Amino acid sequence: MDHGTVDQAPDILISKFEIEQRVAALAAEITRDYRGRTPHLVGILKGAWIFMADLVRHIDIEVTVDFLGITSYGPSPHSSGEVRITKDLDVSIEGREVLIVEDILDTGRTLRFLEEVLTVHKPHTLRVVTLLDKRSRRIVPVHADYVGFEISDVFVVGYGLDFNQKYRRLPDIHVLRQATSP
Ligand code: PRP
Secondary structure, three states, rough: OOOOOOHHHHHHEEOHHHHHHHHHHHHHHHHHHHOOOOOOHHHHHHHOOOHHHHHHOOOOOOEEEEEEEEEEEEOOOOOOOOOEEEEEEOOOOOEEEEEEEEEOOOOOHHHHHHHHHHHHHOOOEEEEEEEEEEEHOOOOOOOOOOEEEEEEOOOOEEEEEEEOOOOOOOOOOEOOOOOOOO
């Protein structure tokens, strides 16, 4: 069997209702903090795309958006620690109030890479919003300015998050029992 099973109700870790409430709250914080400015949201593909789409629709100030594609080398995306860009930004971030939008913060290697790469382009500010934070898994000491949910070390799928590219479409966030975090 090349993938785990997602049983609906028993394995739901965070329901779509809870997600919606929390995303709205995060958007309200961001609206308040950036009032009078136009933040530039950079969504990290692919996992963050659904979160980003919901987040911007709850933000009540003008924003601009872009996307950055990222991939990791090695059999497991979280084991090699080597990250590279698969899709670059479309527009300059120089002087912009940049807000990185991530679906999950795990070891922190990806975010460290992103902060290093984006800082070179001289944004005015660089902050991070992540829907999920697996703080107990951190190897690199990075942190997000806005966190939706802190979760324990379980493998989660749905709401943009995948296992072998599957399950991104699920509206809730589920624990995938058969998969273990490497
Ligand atoms: C996930 C997530 C982060 C990264 C976090 O991406 O979107 O970018 O892992 O892990 P880290 O803190 O250990 O670096 P993933 O590699 O699963 O790719 P995807 O977004 O395309 O699903």
